[in-house]
Amino acid sequence: MKLSGTSDxxxxxCKGVSKRYKLGGSIVHALRETDLEVEEGEFLSIMGPSGxxxxxxxxxxxxxDRPDAGKVVIDGIDVTHLPxxxxxxxxxxxxxxxxxxxxxxxxxxxxxxxxxxxxxSRRYNSDEATEKSKTLLGLTGLPESRYRNTPGQLSxxxxxxxxxxxxxxxxxxxxxxxxxTGNLDVDSSANLMSIMESLNSHFKLAVIMVTHNPDxxxxxxTVKFMRDGHLQxxxxxxxxxxxxxxxxxxxxxxxxxxxxxxxxxxxxxKVYRRRFVEGEMSEEELLDGIARLHRRRRQTR
Amino acid sequence: xKYSLRxxxxxxxxxxxxxxGITIGIAFMxxxxxxxxxxxxxxxxxxxxxxxxxxxxxxxxxxxMPVFYTSTIAQIPGVSSVxxxxxxxxxxxxxxxxxxxxxxxxxxxxxxxxxxxxxSSDSALEFITTDLGASSMxxxxxxxxxxxxxxxxxxxxLKLVGTTEIGGFFQGLSAGRGSVVxxxxxxxQYMLNMRGYATHFVIxxxxxxxxxxxxxxxxxxxPRLKVITEKDLLTNLNNILDTLDALMLSVSMVSxxxxxxxxxxxxxxxxxxxxxxxxxxxxxxxxxxxxxFIFLFQGVVMGVAGGILGGLAGYGLAYxxxxxxxxxxxxxxxxxxxxxxxxxxARGFVIGLLMSALASxxxxxxxxxxxxxxxxxxx
Numbered sequence: 001m002k003l004s005g006t007s008d009x010x011x012x013x014c015k016g017v018s019k020r021y022k023l024g025g026s027i028v029h030a031l032r033e034t035d036l037e038v039e040e041g042e043f044l045s046i047m048g049p050s051g052x053x054x055x056x057x058x059x060x061x062x063x064x065d066r067p068d069a070g071k072v073v074i075d076g077i078d079v080t081h082l083p084x085x086x087x088x089x090x091x092x093x094x095x096x097x098x099x100x101x102x103x104x105x106x107x108x109x110x111x112x113x114x115x116x117x118x119x120x121s122r123r124y125n126s127d128e129a130t131e132k133s134k135t136l137l138g139l140t141g142l143p144e145s146r147y148r149n150t151p152g153q154l155s156x157x158x159x160x161x162x163x164x165x166x167x168x169x170x171x172x173x174x175x176x177x178x179x180x181t182g183n184l185d186v187d188s189s190a191n192l193m194s195i196m197e198s199l200n201s202h203f204k205l206a207v208i209m210v211t212h213n214p215d216x217x218x219x220x221x222t223v224k225f226m227r228d229g230h231l232q233x234x235x236x237x238x239x240x241x242x243x244x245x246x247x248x249x250x251x252x253x254x255x256x257x258x259x260x261x262x263x264x265x266x267x268x269x270k271v272y273r274r275r276f277v278e279g280e281m282s283e284e285e286l287l288d289g290i291a292r293l294h295r296r297r298r299q300t301r
Numbered sequence: 302x303k304y305s306l307r308x309x310x311x312x313x314x315x316x317x318x319x320x321x322g323i324t325i326g327i328a329f330m331x332x333x334x335x336x337x338x339x340x341x342x343x344x345x346x347x348x349x350x351x352x353x354x355x356x357x358x359x360x361x362x363x364x365x366m367p368v369f370y371t372s373t374i375a376q377i378p379g380v381s382s383v384x385x386x387x388x389x390x391x392x393x394x395x396x397x398x399x400x401x402x403x404x405x406x407x408x409x410x411x412x413x414x415x416x417x418x419x420x421s422s423d424s425a426l427e428f429i430t431t432d433l434g435a436s437s438m439x440x441x442x443x444x445x446x447x448x449x450x451x452x453x454x455x456x457x458x459l460k461l462v463g464t465t466e467i468g469g470f471f472q473g474l475s476a477g478r479g480s481v482v483x484x485x486x487x488x489x490q491y492m493l494n495m496r497g498y499a500t501h502f503v504i505x506x507x508x509x510x511x512x513x514x515x516x517x518x519x520x521x522x523x524p525r526l527k528v529i530t531e532k533d534l535l536t537n538l539n540n541i542l543d544t545l546d547a548l549m550l551s552v553s554m555v556s557x558x559x560x561x562x563x564x565x566x567x568x569x570x571x572x573x574x575x576x577x578x579x580x581x582x583x584x585x586x587x588x589x590x591x592x593x594f595i596f597l598f599q600g601v602v603m604g605v606a607g608g609i610l611g612g613l614a615g616y617g618l619a620y621x622x623x624x625x626x627x628x629x630x631x632x633x634x635x636x637x638x639x640x641x642x643x644x645x646x647a648r649g650f651v652i653g654l655l656m657s658a659l660a661s662x663x664x665x666x667x668x669x670x671x672x673x674x675x676x677x678x679x680x
Contacts, residue, residue: 064584088586103577105582112304
């Protein structure tokens, strides 16, 4: 989405990434010199059998693990050898995670869960974070009556909506989704993928999704296949047929999407101005940020 | 902060039990320290009321001394008065008694004004005692007590003319359950067969500054006299009480250490249960300090809650011990004044807080070592 991102770089570039594990007495090559580039607005699905290296790639791209060789660049930042303290900033501001089991903070409400990354980043104050959280939750379609519910009071589909809103909180360079529908029923899965597709196509948000399910993968613009640690551009025939059969072309955005996006852009501009007044950003950063927001506004129109 | 607190309240039983543990530790420490302070105050009051700015002189072998020493000692520069006193023993029908003989003219300076009156003269076979003593001997004013001494095995009949509450001279000498019989000096000399003698001299001085020179002069004039000043007595007694204080503090520290382990256990369990959630927090951008803060804050919150409750409970415990438990167990004669020093409580609170922070630091530090990949591992 990069409403307020500071970079025009590609969201993700992986070059020659390799990873080995010791398993018992033998060495397993989970990734072998894998290359991957993700453009802004790309929706990439990675499929493959168990043990093919999908999860390892996801961990490395998400900066949860480090490669043995190769280079990972996120939004123009080479994260390959960054110390943990700086990696946490990259995760906070450049990557939005959506997990199979939602992984929401069980003691916090939906709004508080979404606010958490914003408050951790210290770019937003409490009121701004709450306002943005509500807008993002509205964007995912979560009923307003559920905003004050804790995860235990929400259905699986609703929890995943909260997880998506949380992933969008700090305007990431891309969303990293690990089997996002793996724990949802058919209707909730379809609804979730519709949301992801809308965000991708209308917000130019890059999405990288790992899934086993061809129906889910069919929502992606690009499908890559992982086998024996290599990332292949074409999936084997049974997969391709299933994906083709599931593909749809009628993605209609929710009617409130443009209004929501404008609201988010307005809020971001307000945050920029407040931070400038409070001395948290320079005039140059303010003007640059506002110019980006206006450019984004024009794209939306 | 909100996350940390919500997590704490999400497991109320464990949180309450941990806070209770800290409360007990702090209450124990605060009440024991308060008790020692009460003892010190009591001792200080006793010594002060016993001697005031005076010096107590007796024979090194506790042999009786001639009363005429009085006039010699009185001539030493800085001495304002010298009072001969007899402290001896006897038996009532029930128990041992302490016999104290004081010149009636000086009695008012040692003993608070009694109910009834002081003995009519030095040699009158009349006495005053404490309220507790009168009650113990089952005597009322004008009743007669038969007191047996070494000199009068058949007993001497003494008339009770006054009773007084605890305090003054009695306070220092009447420790314990034994009865106290205070008579004029002449009557005591008669009963104990010490005519013309005294066992102690209370030397009053004109000002505190001359105490050392008076002590030196008394020692030079009467080498057989053992001289004790208020300062000597207080120092000796305080040394004993300081040892007691250290002992009580050690016991309190053990109690606090147990509380610390309870916090460590509680926070440690929380960290163990939250490994996945810690991983999630890290994957959404929480750094090590955020994670450390969450669990450290929980420990500190429990420490503060336990500290406040422990302070209040310690106050109550010390009050009950001093005003109810001790008088019942060891008798009113040893009743302590209730002293609750805010500094004592503040010290307990700060120690409890530091201990909580320290105890929760270990598991909290462990929480920072959780890798964000844990968020996915549990899937």
